Amino acid sequence: MKTIGVADTTFARFDMASAAIDELERTGTGFRVERYTVPGVKDLPVACKLLIEERGCDIVIALGMPGPMEKDRMCAHEASTGLIRAQLMTNRHIIEVFVHADEAPDDGGLAALAEGRAREHAVNAYDLLFRPDRLRRDAGTGQRQGFPDEGPIGRR
Amino acid sequence: MKTIGVADTTFARFDMASAAIDELERTGTGFRVERYTVPGVKDLPVACKLLIEERGCDIVIALGMPGPMEKDRMCAHEASTGLIRAQLMTNRHIIEVFVHADEAPDDGGLAALAEGRAREHAVNAYDLLFRPDRLRRDAGTGQRQGFPDEGPIGRR
Amino acid sequence: MKTIGVADTTFARFDMASAAIDELERTGTGFRVERYTVPGVKDLPVACKLLIEERGCDIVIALGMPGPMEKDRMCAHEASTGLIRAQLMTNRHIIEVFVHADEAPDDGGLAALAEGRAREHAVNAYDLLFRPDRLRRDAGTGQRQGFPDEGPIGRR
C-alpha cells in the first residue's frame, strides 16, 4: 500500500484537490490519500515535505492557482523553487500543478483548465509510482496537461 | 501549550505584529507568543529559524513591508526564498505576511491593508496549528488576506 | 563498468534520450545506461538525484525542451537551479541538455537542433567520465552543441 499526498491552498479558486483525488481513484488502486490544505502556494513546500517525512507519503501532488499580477508570478516562482528543493531533500517526487490566471480567457475556462490539469497530473503521479513504463513510452511526445497534447516533431 | 513566533521589522511603517498578536488572542487559547524584531525583511529568515530552533516556536508569523522600488521587490524576493528555505530546514510553517507599498493608494489604505492582512494570516497560523480542518473546508475557495475574498469559480 | 543516467520528459516534442543513447553507444564502451522519464523539466532534478543515489549512476544526462512562453522560461530556470543543486548534493555531474522553442525557426529545425545537441552533449558526458583530457584540450575554444562551434578569439 502506497501513500499519495495531496496538498492544496485556500487561495485557489477551484477545488483542484478533489479533482485530482477523484482521478486517482478512477486510475487504479493500491494507495491511500493524505490531504493537507495551506493558505497559499508559498506554504506548499513545507507542507509537501511534512506529508513525505511525517505522514509517510511516497509522492505528493501540489496544487495551486497563483494570482494574475507580477507579484503573484514571483510567489509562484518562489514556491516552485521550494518544491524542487523539498524533492531534493526527500528523494521523493512532488508533482507541481499550478494554473495561472492568464492561461484562460475567463473563469469558466480557468476552472476547466484547473480541473483538466489536476486530473492529468494525478495520472502522472500514479504512473511515476506504479507504472513508470507508461511515461517512458511517451518520452519526447509533447504531452500537455489541461491543454491538447502538442505531439512529437519530425526527424526520427 | 504551543508557542507561536511573531517576527517583524523596524523598516515596516505599521506595527503589524501587535495586530497579529491581538488577533491571535481573540481567536483562541493554548499558546504563548515569542517576539523577535529585526531591521528589515532580509533579516527575517534567520530570525524565524532562531525562533523555531532556539525559542521552541511551533509556527512563526513573519511580518514585513517591503519598499516601493524595484530594488525593494528584489529584497522581498530574497526574503521570501529564505523563509521557504527556513521552513524546509525546520519542518515548521512560517506564514509570510508582506504588504507592498503599491498595494494601496495611500498611507491610510496601506495601514488598513497591513492590519487586515496581519489579522487574517494570524488566524491562518492559528488554524494550521490548532484546527487544520478549517483550512481544508476552505480549500479552493479563493480566500484572500486584507482584501475581499475572490470566491470559487464554477464547474464543480 | 560505469553507469550513465539518461533522464527525459514526456513534455519534450523530440525523443532526445534515444539520440543521446545512440551517440553514447557510437562513442565508446565500458558503461551501461539507466533511463528515467518524468512529465516535465521541473521533475528532472529529483529524477537525476534518484538515478545517482538509488540506481548508481556516475553521471547523468538531463534532457528537456521548455515551452516558448515567459512562464516556460521560468520553469527552465527553476529546473536548471535544481539540477545544479542536485549536483552539489551528490558530487556528480548532471549534463543539462535543454532546447528552447525559440532557438530554431520551425519544427524541423528544432528537431535537428534537439538531436544535434543531445548527441554532442552525450559525447561531453562520455568525456567527463572516461577521457577528461579531450575537454582540457578544447578549453577556451568556443565549442557549441547543436550549432556550429564559434571557435577561439585572438590574443594568445
Added chain:
Amino acid sequence: MKTIGVADTTFARFDMASAAIDELERTGTGFRVERYTVPGVKDLPVACKLLIEERGCDIVIALGMPGPMEKDRMCAHEASTGLIRAQLMTNRHIIEVFVHADEAPDDGGLAALAEGRAREHAVNAYDLLFRPDRLRRDAGTGQRQGFPDEGPIGRR
C-alpha cells in the same frame, strides 16, 4: 566578550568598514572586531560564514557597493541570496549593508550615503547582539539607514 565580524570588498569605492567599526566603538563595549576583505560582493557569503565558523563571530556586518549596471544588480541579488543562506546554515545574523550606485546623484552623495548606512546598520548589529529591546521598541516605525526615517503610518 562577543565578536563582531566586519566583511567588506576592494570593489567598493568607500571604506564602509572603517565607518562601521568607528560607529560600533562609539556605541558600546563588550565586543572585539574581526575583519575580512574580499574582492567583490559575491565573495562575501563564504567570508561571513568563515568569520562565524572559524573566527568565532557572533554576528557579521557585510558591506558592499554593487556597480550600476543590470549585471551588477544580478551580482548583488546572488550575493544577498548567499548571505541569507549563510545565516540559515549558521543560525547567526549577517547584516547586509549594500549601497547601489543609483541611490545618490553623485560621488559625494554616494559616499555620504555609504557612510551613513554603514553607521546606522552598525548600531543595528550592536542592538541585535546586546539590546534587542531597542529594535522591538522601533518595530513598525519606518526606520531607514542612510536616508531619513519614513516614520509610521496611521490607524493605530
Added chain:
Amino acid sequence: MKTIGVADTTFARFDMASAAIDELERTGTGFRVERYTVPGVKDLPVACKLLIEERGCDIVIALGMPGPMEKDRMCAHEASTGLIRAQLMTNRHIIEVFVHADEAPDDGGLAALAEGRAREHAVNAYDLLFRPDRLRRDAGTGQRQGFPDEGPIGRR
C-alpha cells in the same frame, strides 16, 4: 604547499585558464595547480566542489564566458548561484571570473578583457590564500579586474 584549483569551460572563446595559471606563477610560489575543464558555466559549480573535496584544493578560480543572449545571462546567474552555494558547502573561496560578450566592442577587446580579468583575479586568489593583508589594504578603493580601477570616492 597549497593547492589552487582552476576550472574552465570548452564554451569560452579564450583560454582564460592559461592566463590565470601564468599569472599565478608570476605572482608567487608555495602552491600547485589542479585543472578541471567542463563544457559550460553551469557545469562549473560541481567541478569546483570536486576540486575542493576530492582533489584537495584550498581555493578555486572558476573561469567562464557566458554567451550574449538573455538565455545566456540566465545561465550565468544559475552558475553564479551554484558557485556561491558550493563555497558555503565547503567553506572555501571560489573566485568567479566571468566575462560577458557585451562587455567589449569586438573579439579583440573581449580577448584582452578576458585575459586581463583572469590575470587580476588570479592575483586576488593568491592574495586570499597567502597575503590577505593586501586585500585589506585595498578595502573600499574601487578595484576593478580587466578594466581600470574606479578608485575611491570622497568624504573620508
